[in-house]
Amino acid sequence: xxxxxxxxxxxxxxxxxxxxxxxxxxxxxxxxxxxxxxxxxxxxxxxxxxxxxxxxxxxxxxxxxxxxxxxxxxxxxxxxxxxxxxxxxxxxxxxxxxxxxxxxxxxxxxxxxxxxxxxxxxxxxxxxxxxxxxxxxxxxxxxxxxxxxxxxxxxxxxxxxxxxxxxxxxxxxxxxxxxxxxxxxxxxxxxxxxxxxxxxxxxxxxxxxxxxxxxxxxxxxxxxxxxxxxxxxxxxxxxxxxxxxxxxxxxxxxxxxxxxxxxxxxxxxxxxxxxxxxxxxxxxxxxx
Amino acid sequence: xxxxxxxxxxxxxxxxxxxxxxxxxxxxxxxxxxxxxxxxxxxxxxxxxxxxxxxxxxxxxxxxxxxxxxxxxxxxxxxxxxxxxxxxxxxxx
Numbered sequence: 001x002x003x004x005x006x007x008x009x010x011x012x013x014x015x016x017x018x019x020x021x022x023x024x025x026x027x028x029x030x031x032x033x034x035x036x037x038x039x040x041x042x043x044x045x046x047x048x049x050x051x052x053x054x055x056x057x058x059x060x061x062x063x064x065x066x067x068x069x070x071x072x073x074x075x076x077x078x079x080x081x082x083x084x085x086x087x088x089x090x091x092x093x094x095x096x097x098x099x100x101x102x103x104x105x106x107x108x109x110x111x112x113x114x115x116x117x118x119x120x121x122x123x124x125x126x127x128x129x130x131x132x133x134x135x136x137x138x139x140x141x142x143x144x145x146x147x148x149x150x151x152x153x154x155x156x157x158x159x160x161x162x163x164x165x166x167x168x169x170x171x172x173x174x175x176x177x178x179x180x181x182x183x184x185x186x187x188x189x190x191x192x193x194x195x196x197x198x199x200x201x202x203x204x205x206x207x208x209x210x211x212x213x214x215x216x217x218x219x220x221x222x223x224x225x226x227x228x229x230x231x232x233x234x235x236x237x238x239x240x241x242x243x244x245x246x247x248x249x250x251x252x253x254x255x256x257x258x259x260x261x262x263x264x265x266x267x268x269x270x271x272x273x274x275x276x277x278x279x280x281x282x283x284x285x286x287x288x
Numbered sequence: 289x290x291x292x293x294x295x296x297x298x299x300x301x302x303x304x305x306x307x308x309x310x311x312x313x314x315x316x317x318x319x320x321x322x323x324x325x326x327x328x329x330x331x332x333x334x335x336x337x338x339x340x341x342x343x344x345x346x347x348x349x350x351x352x353x354x355x356x357x358x359x360x361x362x363x364x365x366x367x368x369x370x371x372x373x374x375x376x377x378x379x380x381x
Contacts, residue, residue, distance in 0.1 A: 064318050232309035236325040239313075246316045252302035256313065260306050 008041065009033040010207065012142075012186030012197040014134045015040075020047035023118035029200040030122065033207055043134050045108040047121040052098055052111050055083055063247040072125050075245065086126050097126055105137035124202070131186065131199055132243050136251055140188040141258050142243040147180035147196045147210065148172040154210035155283075156185060156196055157271075158241040159218040167275050168218060175280050180208045184243075187212060187262070194266050214267055214288050217241070221272025224282040234268040235259045289371045289378065291342050297378060303336070310336060312377070326377055328370075331356065335370045345371075 006019045007026065011033055018024050024047055026034075059076035066072060071092060076083040084099040099110045108130065110121040122130065132142050145158035146169035157168050166182045173179045181198035188195050194212040198205065217229070217237050229237050239259045246252050269288060273279040302313045310333035312326040328336055334355065335348060342348040345367050352363035 062317060066318070231307035232311050232327040235304075235306050235311055236327055240325055246302075246313060249302050249315065252313045252315065253304070256302065256304040256311060260304060260311075263306075 008035055008037065009200075010035040010037065011131055011199055012135065012140060013188050013190070013195070013209075014042045014131075014138060014140075016043040016045060016130070016134065017041035018045040018047055018121055020119055020121075022047065022049055022114065025115070025118040025120045026122055027120075027124075027127075027200070027202065028204050029202055030127075031204055033200050042138065043106055043108065043130070045110055045121060045130070047119045048109055048111045049114050049119060050111055051095075052100070052109075055098055055100065056085075059083055063245055065245075073129060075247070084126075084129060086123075086129070089124065096123060097121075099126065099129070101133060105133050122200075127200060128184065128243075132245070135186060135188075136254055138188065139258065140186055141255060142199070143185050143187060143238075144183070144241050144243060145185050146182040147185045147198075147212075148177040149180060149210035150175075150177040153213040154180070154196055156187070156212055156215045157218050158215065158238065160241075163218050164220055164273065164275055165218065168216075168273060168279065171275070171277055171280060175277065178208070178210075180210050181205075189258070189262070194262055212266055214269065216269050216271040216283075218271045218273060220275065222274070223272070224274055224279050225272045226282070226286055226288070227270045229268045229270060231263075234263040237270070238263070238268050289375045291339050291344060291348065294339050294371070294374055298336075298339070301377075305333070309333060312336075314377070326373075328373075331366050332370050332373070335367065 004021055005024050007024050008017045009030060015037055056076055059078045062077045063075040071087050073084050073086045081100055081102040085095050086097040088094040088096040097110055097112050099108055101108050112119045112121055135142050143158055145156050146165040147156045148169050157165050159165060169179055169182045180196055184199050186197045186199055195209050196212045197209045215238055239255055242255060244255060300315050304311050308330040310328040314324060338351055348367050349360055349363040352358060353360060
């Protein structure tokens with residue numbers, strides 16, 4: 001069933017196999033995520049050339065991912081699954097790729113332009129979309145967050161854009177901690193607890209992961225202060241910063257179930273912080 | 289907002305009980321609503337879950353006084369507060 005060319009990557013613990021009759025090219029950020037595991041893939045991606053004819057016939061628009069400046073992608077529901085129209089981030093009047101995801105959320109077809117002699121199926125933002133939908137068919141979520149491991153504890157920092165995710169994780173790295181990722185993290189429930197994984201970025205990085213011990217919802221503050229969230233407050237607090245496409249009841253239920261369970265074992269704190277090394281001592285003194 | 293309107297819009301939300309509270313998440317066709325999540329306390333959760341049994345405020349007040357140790361005045365205030373919150377929730381949709 002597979003084409004002549006295959007490449008397999010592991011992201012967030014999910015094995016993703018891409019195959020095509022054409023050569024497959026991936027961005028530099030994927031290099032160290034390529035794997036040769038013999039296990040059956042969780043996600044299959046057929047990479048195709050060109051534009052699929054009539055793919056949007058009878059399709060219903062269900063979701064638009066856009067901000068005031070850009071449109072990233074739109075999603076349509078069809079009889080055969082979900083169709084994604086992914087926009088070129090530099091030429092917004094052009095659709096960069098179409099993709100079709102079947103109802104099992106495990107099988108993709110991605111149509112891309114041929115560049116030279118190869119297809120580039122995971123061009124931004126297609127890769128991030130694919131990872132998000134991989135989490136929806138597994139026991140996982142994807143977060144806008146940074147994450148570090150200090151040798152003892154894995155700490156995840158999430159918050160609004162500009163809240164200081166990169167700043168605070170950078171302070172920990174300066175103090176000797178290991179950066180997992182400073183922007184986008186997959187959290188999975190595994191046998192021994194919750195694990196945070198990095199995802200491929202625009203720069204070269206190796207796959208990283210850590211056990212997740214604490215979540216902080218951060219904001220800048222004139223003094224370091226911390227407050228524990230419990231029950232529904234913890235669930236809504238962390239879910240607000242997860243990556244979500246909430247047009248489908250199943251997807252919302254997935255997130256609610258995941259976070260409800262996770263918040264029983266991983267504590268969630270509101271953290272107001274001063275952006276200097278004092279916050280590290282403050283967190284350590286609080287034993288979280 | 290009345291209970292008929294509430295029952296008409298409930299399928300636009302997904303809910304989950306967490307402890308004594310109810311988390312409410314709106315279904316949405318764009319990213320703007322994604323961080324708008326709501327919680328209802330124990331009384332609000334009861335009203336949400338029993339709204340289809342009540343044609344009007346008086347019926348819900350009756351139900352509340354039967355199930356909680358509250359008087360009519362407090363129950364009516366709870367119902368009105370709940371419906372005000374639902375109005376806000378709906379206006380954010």
